[in-house]
Amino acid sequence: xxxxxxxxxxxxxxxxxxxxxxxxxxxxxxxxxxxxxxxxxxxxxxxxxxxxxxxxxxxxxxxxxxxxxxxxxxxxxxxxxxxxxxxxxxxxxxxxxxxxxxxxxxxxxxxxxxxxxxxxxxxxxxxxxxxxxxxxxxxxxxxxxxxxxxxxxxxxxxxxxxxxxxxxxxxxxxxxxxxxxxxxxxxxxxxxxxxxxxxxxxxxxxxxxxxxxxxxxxxxxxxxxxxxxxxxxxxxxxxxxxxxxxxxxxxxxxxxxxxxxxxxxxxxxxxxxxxxxxxxxxxxxxxxxxxxxxxxxxxxxxxxxxxxxxxxxxxxxxxxxxxxxxxxxxxxxxxxxxxxxxxxxxxxxxxxxxxxxxxxxxxxxxxxxxxxxxxxxxxxxxxxxxxxxxxxxxxxxxxxxxxxxxxxxxxxxxxxxxxxxxxxxxxxxxxxxxxxxxxxxxxxxxxxxxxxxxxxxxxxxxxxxxxxxxxxxxxxxxxxxxxxxxxxxxxxxxxxxxxxxxxxxxxxxxxx
Amino acid sequence: xxxxxxxxxxxxxxxxxxxxxxxxxxxxxxxxxxxxxxxxxxxxxxxxxxxxxxxxxxxxxxxxxxxxxxxxxxxxxxxxxxxxxxxxxxxxxxxxxxxxxxxxxxxxxxxxxxxxxxxxxxxxxxxxxxxxxxxxxxxxxxxxxxxxxxxxxxxxxxxxxxxxxxxxxxxxxxxxxxxxxxxxxxxxxx
Numbered sequence: 117x118x119x120x121x122x123x124x125x126x127x128x129x130x131x132x133x134x135x136x137x138x139x140x141x142x143x144x145x146x147x148x149x150x151x152x153x154x155x156x157x158x159x160x161x162x163x164x165x166x167x168x169x170x171x172x173x174x175x176x177x178x179x180x181x182x183x184x185x186x187x188x189x190x191x192x193x194x195x196x197x198x199x200x201x202x203x204x205x206x207x208x209x210x211x212x213x214x215x216x217x218x219x220x221x222x223x224x225x226x227x228x229x230x231x232x233x234x235x236x237x238x239x240x241x242x243x244x245x246x247x248x249x250x251x252x253x254x255x256x257x258x259x260x261x262x263x264x265x266x267x268x269x270x271x272x273x274x275x276x277x278x279x280x281x282x283x284x285x286x287x288x289x290x291x292x293x294x295x296x297x298x299x300x301x302x303x304x305x306x307x308x309x310x311x312x313x314x315x316x317x318x319x320x321x322x323x324x325x326x327x328x329x330x331x332x333x334x335x336x337x338x339x340x341x342x343x344x345x346x347x348x349x350x351x352x353x354x355x356x357x358x359x360x361x362x363x364x365x366x367x368x369x370x371x372x373x374x375x376x377x378x379x380x381x382x383x384x385x386x387x388x389x390x391x392x393x394x395x396x397x398x399x400x401x402x403x404x405x406x407x408x409x410x411x412x413x414x415x416x417x418x419x420x421x422x423x424x425x426x427x428x429x430x431x432x433x434x435x436x437x438x439x440x441x442x443x444x445x446x447x448x449x450x451x452x453x454x455x456x457x458x459x460x461x462x463x464x465x466x467x468x469x470x471x472x473x474x475x476x477x478x479x480x481x482x483x484x485x486x487x488x489x490x491x492x493x494x495x496x497x498x499x500x501x502x503x504x505x506x507x508x509x510x511x512x513x514x515x516x517x518x519x520x521x522x523x524x525x526x527x528x529x530x531x532x533x534x535x536x537x538x539x540x541x542x543x544x545x546x547x548x549x550x551x552x553x554x555x556x557x558x559x560x561x562x563x564x565x566x567x568x569x570x571x572x573x574x575x576x577x578x579x580x581x582x583x584x585x586x587x588x589x590x591x592x593x594x595x596x597x598x599x600x601x602x603x604x605x606x607x608x609x610x611x612x613x614x615x616x617x618x619x620x621x622x623x624x625x626x627x628x
Numbered sequence: 629x630x631x632x633x634x635x636x637x638x639x640x641x642x643x644x645x646x647x648x649x650x651x652x653x654x655x656x657x658x659x660x661x662x663x664x665x666x667x668x669x670x671x672x673x674x675x676x677x678x679x680x681x682x683x684x685x686x687x688x689x690x691x692x693x694x695x696x697x698x699x700x701x702x703x704x705x706x707x708x709x710x711x712x713x714x715x716x717x718x719x720x721x722x723x724x725x726x727x728x729x730x731x732x733x734x735x736x737x738x739x740x741x742x743x744x745x746x747x748x749x750x751x752x753x754x755x756x757x758x759x760x761x762x763x764x765x766x767x768x769x770x771x772x773x774x775x776x777x778x779x780x781x782x783x784x785x786x787x788x789x790x791x792x793x794x795x796x797x798x799x800x801x802x803x804x805x806x807x808x809x810x811x812x813x814x815x816x817x818x
Contacts, residue, residue: 137791144737144790270749277783284787294647296700316696319689326779333775340753341771344760344817356767423679425686451765451772457682467687474690481697 130287138285145278146489150511152257153275154486155518156268159254160324161479162522164464164472165594167218170247172578172594175585177231178239179219185388188213188221188403189380190236195223196377198230198238199409211384211403215420217465218401225408236380246526249536253522255328258537262335269332275325282314289315303495310488313481320478321485327462330455357455359430359443365412368434383415386437391417394439401428421446425457425466487515505556513551516563517544520570523598527570527577561613568606574598635674636691642667643695668692740790743799748785751802752778754809761816 146153163169171179183191192211199206206225212218221232222242231242249258256264283289293315298305314321338353346352355361384403391400398419406414415437418428430443442448445456460466464475494508521543525536551559575595579586586595645664649656672688679687756774763770785802792798 134791137793138787141740141787141790144740145786148741273779273782274786276779277786280783281787281790291650293696294650294699312700313697316693316700318693320693323686329779330772330775333778336753337756337771337775337778340757340774341760341767344757344813345767345770347818353771357771423683425680425683449766449768451769455768455772455775461686466683471687471690474694477697478690478693 135285135287138281142278142281142285143493145274145281146486147493149271149274149278150486150490151514152271153278154483154515155257156254156271156275157479157483157486158518159250159522160328161476161483162519163251163254164475164479166247166251166463168590168594169250170218170244171220171590173244173246174231174242175582175588175591176240177220177222177242178233179590180214180221180234181219182214182399183221183234183236185385185392186380187232187234187236188388189382189384191221191223191230191232192381192384192403192405193377193379194232194236194238195230196381196409199225202227204228206408207406209405209408211405213400213402215399215401216468246529246536249526249529249540250522253537253540255332258541266332266335269329269334269336272325272329272332276322276329279314279318279321279325283318286311286315303492303499306488306491306495310485310492313488314485317478317481317485320475321482324462324479324482327458331458331462334455357452359432361406361412361414364414364432364440365407367440368414368432369412370434383433383435383437387415387417387433387439390433390437390439391419391431395419395431397422398429398431404430416443425460426453427456427459427465487511506552508556509552509554509559510548512556512559512563513554514544514548516567517547517551520567521547523574524570527573530574530577530581557616561609561616563609564605564612565609568602568609571598571605572602631674631677632687635671635688636695637671639668639671639688639692640695642671643692643699647699740792740795743795743802744786744789747789747799747802747806748782750806751785751809752782754806754813755781757813758809758816761813761818 171177188211195209195211199209204225204227206227209223209225212220212222212224214221220242221234221236223230223232224242229242229244231239233239252258252264255268256262257268258264259267286292293312296305296308296312298308334357338350338357341356342348342350342353346356352360355363387403388400391398398421400417400419402418404414404416404418406416415433416430417433418430421429424446426445429446432440432442434440444452446453464471490511494504494511497504521540525539525543528534528539529536551563554562575586575598578591578595582591585591642664645656645660645667649660649664655661671691672684675684675687756778759774759777760770763773765773789795789799789802
């Protein structure tokens with residue numbers, strides 16, 4: 117019985133056939149992609165704090181709020197010498213300058229990362245392979261080359277389809293926004309939890325999925341644009357979005373002779389001084405040295421535009437450190453500005469700690485929506501007398517093993533210095549298969565208990581590896597967060613175990 | 629910061645009003661509904677101070693989502709602690725949401741998936757190519773809009789082909805359209 121007959125609505129009635137069709141589409145997409153979507157969502161949620169994770173991973177690296185142009189120039193000179201000594205020939209070298217997001221001076225290239233102190237003197241390694249593992253697990257599933265990046269981009273489109281289809285299958289989306297029928301059985305309670313979290317988080321889910329999709333589809337667009345718009349020239353197609361390096365190099369040479377090296381590197385010092393003078397509101401976040409070590413070496417400084425969503429504006433400098441121009445991410449074509457805004461809106465990197473916490477909560481919600489979708493299907497099967505307990509057990513194992521193994525892989529990698537990716541990708545199917553043998557009832561407490569234990573191994577490994585440094589501010593915050601997360605999960609396991617005991621005792625009493 | 633906090637409080641007030649409207653039999657009337665949404669939108673205005681409109685929109689949209697979820701939490705907590713849910717039944721119960729897809733449609737899942745996996749990417753790529761070939765916008769604007777177009781068309785095609793009762797004919801039509809667009813793109817290529 118409802119009050120619907122007395123409630124007039126201005127909206128046209130949605131045909132039930134359309135709703136059922138969209139529900140079918142949503143179910144087909146959701147059940148097929150649940151596992152990989154959950155993996156991408158949960159790793160993305162964790163990766164919101166990628167900057168904090170990097171600082172936690174390398175607690176010995178010095179931290180500072182700013183570095184002078186001379187200090188940065190000295191760091192670049194030292195890095196150049198180090199790279200020459202090791203025989204590495206990186207195409208691009210990135211200098212991370214201190215900022216609120218990353219208060220460190222680092223030089224990062226494909227083979228290594230170097231840390232420097234506030235004066236620009238070498239301060240040991242800045243390598244952060246665990247952070248790379250975590251972020252690459254999210255945006256390319258640790259697949260080689262660009263395959264993974266494009267695949268995850270396509271999965272982003274499929275997630276958009278799931279979100280839009282799910283919304284279309286809920287014509288009463290707003291009127292039922294506060295409805296939670298938690299006392300109406302296993303399936304209906306899960307339907308309501310799934311729908312309510314999905315609807316309330318809808319703007320976030322849609323924007324995050326779409327922005328991820330756009331970043332991943334960019335490579336496909338370049339591949340299509342090359343033959344259609346640029347006569348088959350892939351480099352021209354890339355240049356349309358990212359700038360033409362050959363043109364930039366020619367422009368840079370017009371300022372005079374090639375880069376003069378020294379300590380500190382005069383070009384770096386001059387460029388940063390020029391930026392501070394001409395763009396005082398835009399502090400540098402990174403320097404990019406493209407075509408590194410060649411006569412055409414290009415210097416671009418990525419500077420913050422704090423009031424915008426763009427990641428940075430790129431300011432190009434000539435061989436004498438004079439400002440040539442910008443890449444146009446802040447004030448160029450609308451398309452370029454839009455594309456440059458995708459990362460911050462996707463990663464929640466636009467409003468400090470508060471926004472990151474909001475993103476983690478909403479990201480956990482999206483991950484939960486992935487899990488409850490499968491739960492609904494399993495509950496419906498059980499109602500029809502077709503209990504798929506093996507699938508239930510496998511799914512429960514998979515859901516808990518994913519975050520647990522991310523932590524355990526990192527812990528093992530930290531202790532014995534092996535790559536974490538193989539541990540994760542071998543461990544995940546193994547844990548899922550082992551779970552099938554345990555049974556769904558037992559897994560209700562065993563799976564979260566195991567996940568909690570895996571998660572707590574990470575701060576323990578960190579303390580073992582780094583000793584007192586584990587208590588430094590950024591590292592301690594991450595360790596405390598990991599301990600609290602593990603404690604919450606273990607508490608859930610204990611609760612599930614006790615409710616199992618209570619149910620068994622009630623059954624025994626009824627039988628007697 | 630004070631203004632932003634005030635904005636969040638205003639948005640919360642709007643959500644409380646929405647909650648009342650949708651829980652009471654017959655609702656509170658169109659005026660209350662309009663007022664609730666107006667409060668939610670206006671509460672985001674303080675975020676405009678000192679940041680660009682797109683950043684303000686991103687910041688202003690977060691609070692309503694979290695507040696709405698928080699308003700559901702008491703019912704959820706009741707379930708977790710084993711206690712009776714705080715409000716067992718809404719005054720305006722939801723339509724029996726059985727989650728049932730049309731039975732007649734569900735038997736052809738494999739066919740739908742095959743059609744969707746072939747036809748949806750085909751038409752989205754072809755449409756993007758055709759757009760790139762004829763777009764009057766600058767090169768970078770054309771490329772970025774084509775990415776959004778690709779995502780939109782793939783989404784629409786997937787939802788259509790997975791939901792239809794006739795997956796094979798519709799997939800054939802979609803592939804035909806993709807071929808036509810690809811030919812157009814090839815003719816317009818430069």
